[in-house]
Amino acid sequence: AIYEGSKEVTLELPQLEQLPDDVLGQKLQLLLLQPAGLPLEAIFPYTKVGIKIWLPPGYLADDDSTELPSFELNSQLYSPECLQHFEEELKTLAETLCGSPVLFSWSLNFPSSAEASFSENTAIARARGVAAQRDRKRKEEESFCHLQQRLLCSTVTGFEVVRVPGFSRADALFQRKGSSAGGLPLQLKAASASGLGDKPIFCFKKTAGYDGMLLILVAVDYGIVWAVPGAAVTQQSFNIQLGSSRDELFRVTDVGHALVECFRRAADFPHITLTQAGLRCEARTHRLEMNTHLQMAAFLASVGYILKKNLEVASAVDSMLSGGGKSWRVQEKASHLHSPSNAYTINLRKHAGVLGKVAYSASDFDLLLAAVLQDGNLAGMFLLPSTVLGQHRLVGYKPTELRLVPPWAPCARHATKTKYAWQLEYYVDLCGASVPAMPPEHVRSRLAQVLQAVQYIWQADEKNGVATALRKKSCPPPVY
DNA sequence: TCGTATACGAGAGCGTAGTT
């Protein structure tokens, strides 16, 4: 880094080779007492990369200099293309820092030959990624289970911890057993021990911004729980070392007792209901997702079906729909009118790590619930079985989009409307009704009719395979 | 009009360098 007024320049290279222990890093100091016009020159030891830096006159002056330094790298080890690439990067970096007290700060992160020649089969990389994610999920689950266990062992009874589904800031609520009046919002975090010796450190990440909530920090492997008011933590990460003052201050022995104490301090920790908690997301898109879910759930409840959000986030299964003696794994989608194209569309794809975005497979979910929204309100809903989507090559083929065409959708061409006419068999219109109010009878009977058709397809599919299921579908589109 | 690519934001983490 070169600072204004600094008398020396320190250039650092990450460790590229095994260094003898007595070498203290790969640091090279350059005296900045060069006569004007002459470049700063140096050769990095071990990697033998030479660097020259020309600073234009007046570069360190207070007034805004528009001139930029120039860089030149040379090396026997690395290709000219590689060196030129890093020269360009240095130049780009200097441009963004022009006028600031820091002239540049940069690590020349050349890959070692081992790193440069590393390659991995994408299937193996994918398997590694999936396994890592599974471990993280397991850890998250373990921290929650540990909290519940500790509550059971506590002296307090009549309370429970329930999980908040979706992408909410609150992971769970602490409330009276079976209550729907709401409770104390909790954020759970887990960490593994780091640091050597007999006093391990637990580092919890993303700890800021939980005002009004209680942070529950769990060291799963050690069976330790800390409780910290969210408002007391402004740091991005929060460390606790065993035996430190923080450890003593926040350590919880009786989980139930500690939670009840915070539960009673409603001024510091305002109570919220499960629904409110679900909608407490930072991102507009996540609120939209939850809002849509709640409306679809209310609509389906009007005919006796239960749509319950899946607790596991980052999964292709958003929720479970049960009713009529059956249970479906559901993928939910929401769609607004996109004004430039004047169309409702949903994306039919999932993320798959190194594989990028890939199509859903037909077995990822059983039923797609696609909501058509008007000003955030549910206007209509498509209930599309995955087998039907497969028949139209919308799943199990390639990542794609599906245009939703409700009967009243604006379509410039008549051909567009006929192309997507097959969807209408699975469409239910709310006809202006708004949930959670009870929809009119004809709307409910239409919903029941489509659900019945989905049941038939599901049953036929289980017995005879996809082809029969599609022949048997028996739900003609109504006349709107 | 329609499909693809990209942007961005949320969640869950870990490792390491830097600062107090």
Add this chain to the structure above:
DNA sequence: AACTACGCTCTCGTATACGA
């Protein structure tokens, strides 16, 4: 020694720009 910031991976989601 204790504490914090930053950069990275993995997942999901919706919004939007752009070109054929």
